[in-house]
Amino acid sequence: MDLDLSWVRAVQANTSAIERRAATLPGRRSVKKNHQAAWLCKAISLIDLTTLSGDDTEGRVRRLCAKARQPVRADILDALGMQDLTTGAVCVYHDMVETAVDALRGSGIPVAAVSTGFPAGLSPYKLRIAEIGESVAAGAEEIDIVITRRHVLQGNWQALYDEMREMRAACGEAHVKAILATGELGTLRNVARASLVCMMAGADFIKTSTGKESVNATLPVSLTMIRAIRDYEAHTGYKVGYKPAGGISKAKDALTYLALIKDELGDRWLQPDLFRFGASSLLGDIERQLEHHVTGAYSASWRHAAG
Numbered sequence: 384m385d386l387d388l389s390w391v392r393a394v395q396a397n398t399s400a401i402e403r404r405a406a407t408l409p410g411r412r413s414v415k416k417n418h419q420a421a422w423l424c425k426a427i428s429l430i431d432l433t434t435l436s437g438d439d440t441e442g443r444v445r446r447l448c449a450k451a452r453q454p455v456r457a458d459i460l461d462a463l464g465m466q467d468l469t470t471g472a473v474c475v476y477h478d479m480v481e482t483a484v485d486a487l488r489g490s491g492i493p494v495a496a497v498s499t500g501f502p503a504g505l506s507p508y509k510l511r512i513a514e515i516g517e518s519v520a521a522g523a524e525e526i527d528i529v530i531t532r533r534h535v536l537q538g539n540w541q542a543l544y545d546e547m548r549e550m551r552a553a554c555g556e557a558h559v560k561a562i563l564a565t566g567e568l569g570t571l572r573n574v575a576r577a578s579l580v581c582m583m584a585g586a587d588f589i590k591t592s593t594g595k596e597s598v599n600a601t602l603p604v605s606l607t608m609i610r611a612i613r614d615y616e617a618h619t620g621y622k623v624g625y626k627p628a629g630g631i632s633k634a635k636d637a638l639t640y641l642a643l644i645k646d647e648l649g650d651r652w653l654q655p656d657l658f659r660f661g662a663s664s665l666l667g668d669i670e671r672q673l674e675h676h677v678t679g680a681y682s683a684s685w686r687h688a689a690g
């Protein structure tokens with residue numbers, strides 16, 4: 384849609400109320416036993432299994448892709464009565480897209496590429512746009528772009544909108560997730576306004592963080608972004624996805640996020656086309672909890688290294 388500046392400027396965020404509500408979230412719902420195992424399997428299906436390290440190698444990416452295809456040991460899955468469980472996607476740097484596409488061939492699992500000068504988003508603008516095209520050509524079906532934080536900090540909503548529009552266009556058929564890097568946006572009001580502008584400009588998902596900021600996904604930020612998504616749907620009828628990312632590494636945190644989404648947006652958002660966790664180490668803890676559910680014993684975390 385066109386940029387509606389009056390709507391953007393009208394958006395407010397009551398930080399103390401959001402923080403108070405966020406503080407109650409971890410204790411609000413408690414799912415146990417089989418229900419917990421089912422929710423954890425659901426969480427796995429929503430993970431963008433990620434490796435974004437300077438020392439990534441083809442071998443590491445292929446191992447990660449094997450893990451995406453079979454995220455939980457076969458005997459644990461059998462005991463749970465589960466079949467055909469995979470992660471939502473595999474997320475890598477551009478350089479690793481071809482390797483991941485090759486390793487995931489036939490699985491139906493999409494490859495997501497972080498793009499536009501990830502994580503800071505400060506490389507020359509033309510190169511950032513070109514990078515999207517390169518990753519799409521290499522086979523990425525999802526592109527995680529980073530926005531220019533400066534536009535938000537200076538309240539330059541037009542510039543943010545124009546940038547997001549151009550990045551959206553460069554993605555073509557690929558799904559685009561807009562990474563706000565919320566830890567660098569200063570206020571929750573900025574987070575709410577940036578979320579809205581990116582949605583107006585055509586983002587399929589809004590995503591909290593690169594995982595490289597000093598503060599990444601938090602519950603107050605999630606509540607702010609989720610409510611922006613809810614308002615956007617109420618005004619336009621258009622559903623935008625949500626991806627919390629960075630620092631989500633425990634099964635119980637995943638359950639809190641899923642309960643939050645269920646409460647605020649409803650079951651429709653608990654599907655991979657509208658919700659993802661961006662996480663490099665969450666899967667290992669979930670698999671460990673599922674093994675405990677099935678066997679009654681906790682295994683050492685090193686036994687679940689990949690993911």
Ligand SMILES: O=C[C@H](O)COP(=O)(O)O
Pocket residue numbers: 433435474592593594595628629630631661662663664665
């Ligand atoms: O987008 C995904 C994040 O970079 C993953 O962050 P993490 O390594 O803290 O799980």
